[in-house]
Amino acid sequence: MLVETSKLNQLAKANDPTVGEACLLLAQTLRYQAGHRDDTLAAYVEALYYRRTNPDVWCDLLDYASSAPYIPMLADLFAISPLSVRPALLPLLVSISDGRDRMGNLDPAKGHGFGRRSWNSPRINTIG
Numbered sequence: 001m002l003v004e005t006s007k008l009n010q011l012a013k014a015n016d017p018t019v020g021e022a023c024l025l026l027a028q029t030l031r032y033q034a035g036h037r038d039d040t041l042a043a044y045v046e047a048l049y050y051r052r053t054n055p056d057v058w059c060d061l062l063d064y065a066s067s068a069p070y071i072p073m074l075a076d077l078f079a080i081s082p083l084s085v086r087p088a089l090l091p092l093l094v095s096i097s098d099g100r101d102r103m104g105n106l107d108p109a110k111g112h113g114f115g116r117r118s119w120n121s122p123r124i125n126t127i128g
Helices: 002-013 019-030 037-050 055-065 071-080 086-097 122-126
Strands: none
C-alpha cells in the first residue's frame, strides 16, 4: 500500500477536498482483496479522518464489519458515528438485529441481543 499512501499524502498536503473520497475508494477496492483486512480498515479510518460526517464511509465500514458480526463492536461503531449519519446506518443494524446479516454469519440468537439493551446504551445516546 506504499504507492497508494504516498498519493494520498500528496492529495492531503495539497488540501485537496476529495482526499476523503480517495481514501473511501481505496478501502472499497482493498476490501475484496485477500489478505488486505488491515489495509482496508486503515483506509476507512483515513476516510473518516478527512470527512467524519460522510455517511457513505460509515455505511461501508459498518457493512465491512458486519461480515464477521460482533454485536458490541457494531454498537460501538454506531455510538461513535455522528448523529447526522446514524439514520443511514439504521437499516443495516435493524436487519442484523432481525437475524438477516448480509453473509449469514451471525447466530440468530445473538442477533436478537442487539435489542433494547444495545440501543439504550448511555454511550449511544450521548456521542455524536
